[in-house]
Amino acid sequence: MAAEQKSNASPLQVIKAVFWSFLGIRRRAEYEKDAVSLKPAQVIIAGIIGAIVLVLSLVTLVHFIIS
Amino acid sequence: MQAAHDHAAHAHGHDAHAHHPSGIMRWVQTTNHKDIGTLYLIFSLTMFFIGGILAFGIRAELFQPGLQFWRPDFFNELTTMHGLIMVFGAIMPAFVGFANWQIPMMIGAPDMAFARMNNWSFWLLPPAALLLITSFFVPGGAPAAGWTIYAPLSTQMGPGMDLGIFALHIMGASSIMGSINIVTTILNMRAPGMTLMKMPLFVWTWLITAYLLIAVMPVLAGAITMVLTDRHFGTNFFNAAGGGDPVMFQHIFWFFGHPEVYIMILPAFGIVSQVIPAFARKPLFGYASMVYATSSIAILSFIVWAHHMFTTGMPAAGQLFFMFSTMLIAVPTGVKVFNWIATMWKGSMTFETPMLFAVGFILVFSMGGFTGLILAITPVDIQLQDTYYVVAHFHYVLVAGSLFAIFAGTYFWLPKWTGHMYDETLGKWHFWLSLVFFNVTFFPMHFLGLAGMPRRIPDYAMQFADFNMIASIGAFGFGLSQLLFVLGVVKCARGGGVKAPDKPWEGADTLEWTLSSPPPYHSFETPPVVK
Numbered sequence A: 001m002a003a004e005q006k007s008n009a010s011p012l013q014v015i016k017a018v019f020w021s022f023l024g025i026r027r028r029a030e031y032e033k034d035a036v037s038l039k040p041a042q043v044i045i046a047g048i049i050g051a052i053v054l055v056l057s058l059v060t061l062v063h064f065i066i067s
Numbered sequence B: 001m002q003a004a005h006d007h008a009a010h011a012h013g014h015d016a017h018a019h020h021p022s023g024i025m026r027w028v029q030t031t032n033h034k035d036i037g038t039l040y041l042i043f044s045l046t047m048f049f050i051g052g053i054l055a056f057g058i059r060a061e062l063f064q065p066g067l068q069f070w071r072p073d074f075f076n077e078l079t080t081m082h083g084l085i086m087v088f089g090a091i092m093p094a095f096v097g098f099a100n101w102q103i104p105m106m107i108g109a110p111d112m113a114f115a116r117m118n119n120w121s122f123w124l125l126p127p128a129a130l131l132l133i134t135s136f137f138v139p140g141g142a143p144a145a146g147w148t149i150y151a152p153l154s155t156q157m158g159p160g161m162d163l164g165i166f167a168l169h170i171m172g173a174s175s176i177m178g179s180i181n182i183v184t185t186i187l188n189m190r191a192p193g194m195t196l197m198k199m200p201l202f203v204w205t206w207l208i209t210a211y212l213l214i215a216v217m218p219v220l221a222g223a224i225t226m227v228l229t230d231r232h233f234g235t236n237f238f239n240a241a242g243g244g245d246p247v248m249f250q251h252i253f254w255f256f257g258h259p260e261v262y263i264m265i266l267p268a269f270g271i272v273s274q275v276i277p278a279f280a281r282k283p284l285f286g287y288a289s290m291v292y293a294t295s296s297i298a299i300l301s302f303i304v305w306a307h308h309m310f311t312t313g314m315p316a317a318g319q320l321f322f323m324f325s326t327m328l329i330a331v332p333t334g335v336k337v338f339n340w341i342a343t344m345w346k347g348s349m350t351f352e353t354p355m356l357f358a359v360g361f362i363l364v365f366s367m368g369g370f371t372g373l374i375l376a377i378t379p380v381d382i383q384l385q386d387t388y389y390v391v392a393h394f395h396y397v398l399v400a401g402s403l404f405a406i407f408a409g410t411y412f413w414l415p416k417w418t419g420h421m422y423d424e425t426l427g428k429w430h431f432w433l434s435l436v437f438f439n440v441t442f443f444p445m446h447f448l449g450l451a452g453m454p455r456r457i458p459d460y461a462m463q464f465a466d467f468n469m470i471a472s473i474g475a476f477g478f479g480l481s482q483l484l485f486v487l488g489v490v491k492c493a494r495g496g497g498v499k500a501p502d503k504p505w506e507g508a509d510t511l512e513w514t515l516s517s518p519p520p521y522h523s524f525e526t527p528p529v530v531k
């Protein structure tokens, strides 16, 4: 692991990767870029935040429907 | 034999992992991923037939209205045990068996990371299965509360329930150890050059499945432990009279139960994603999106559990939330189905048995997906809860989904595992009979459910008679067709048929096909280099 020189990904790139992962689609080229630049910890944290955001937006949607 | 000479000096070589004992001890002591994979698959096949015999009992009783064969409470034992045995004894161990055989070979490793723990994970299963089956013979009989073992039913039953709970505990421990092993193997033992994004999709789906298992098996263990203490140690977790809440059991169970559904289907997706490109002679379309869709399904599987509980009385906000989140899962699942079809598009396809099962999987599993979507709609679900529509739905997912993928994978890799080709004619018969009888069995159940026939009952009103008779005939046919599978596998394993080349499938391109058929004892002694 240490041998591989990893360029750091910007938070925006992580967010974008996680967003597309929720949809389940991703361009091959983008994916290859993600695969070299994203760190697993970044992806996991972004994934958890993404899940929380998804839950909150669903809750908000539901809130507007029933109020 | 020759090992006996090497070790003649020692009375017993207690720590000689380099020598292979013969006979039964080879299997008891084995730390080899292929031997353990074989053990898992044999165990799973055995449990599949035991569960199948219970299903025969169910369908025999339901062949006609009225009580023919069983006491009503024994009928409940049959449905419960059929579910528990098929889920925990047949489907899950089968996929772990595939993982054991395939993952080290597909990532270019010599074996699994924790070889001894691997042995232990397997050998926990037979005692657990024994406990589960013994429960039929204790006073009060086997667990009869449904495979979901809802409280308060499960807190009231006889000692059979305790045996069931212990069995689940042991199987859960086995699954967790198996998963730790799989995660460690995948993350640490890949051949040089095999980055995560170059892993075969079967390996990817198992990596994600293993994380799901590690996350939810302890939840199941917690739920059943609370049932156990409620039963024997005076706690009141699920006892309303003591301030507990029976509905809480359902929440905890389904927080495990829904991801469990994906535990049983993601490795199936993985197998199909290996088989389809091999027989379409094209690389998998949208590899990256397949990986992303799998992770997406895994994450979403944690926020949908209460769609199993719409009838327990939930505020409208809860109903809407779980309805919307459940429907979102259709998106990544749809992406997958689209990618499989796009892989086949303009491919030069041939339809050997593995491909037949994979294509059959796509068609019939999609049907189960659609009925799942229908059941996600709260008002529809409230009508259909606990009817045969639900039974039809999850058998389309688990039989046409998981089981067909297991068949596809078995025929696909049997030549590699045994060094012999399976009997193609027999395989094709097995496929077509399975497909036809599967639909004859379960398609009418949609109508039965829509007409209001409840599940888990030994008797029914006259208007359900015709469809039940059709379903029973289909079930007997389906069960008997599986003997063809056993025949095919046994013939192949005993060395019948043509010798298999290293790569019997023209379009297959993963690492296991670079090994001999059957592969050497330690799959890759020197790691291959992946470009």
Ligand SMILES: [Cu+2]
Residues within 6 Å of the ligand: B257, B258, B261, B304, B305, B307, B308
């Ligand atoms: Cu569910």
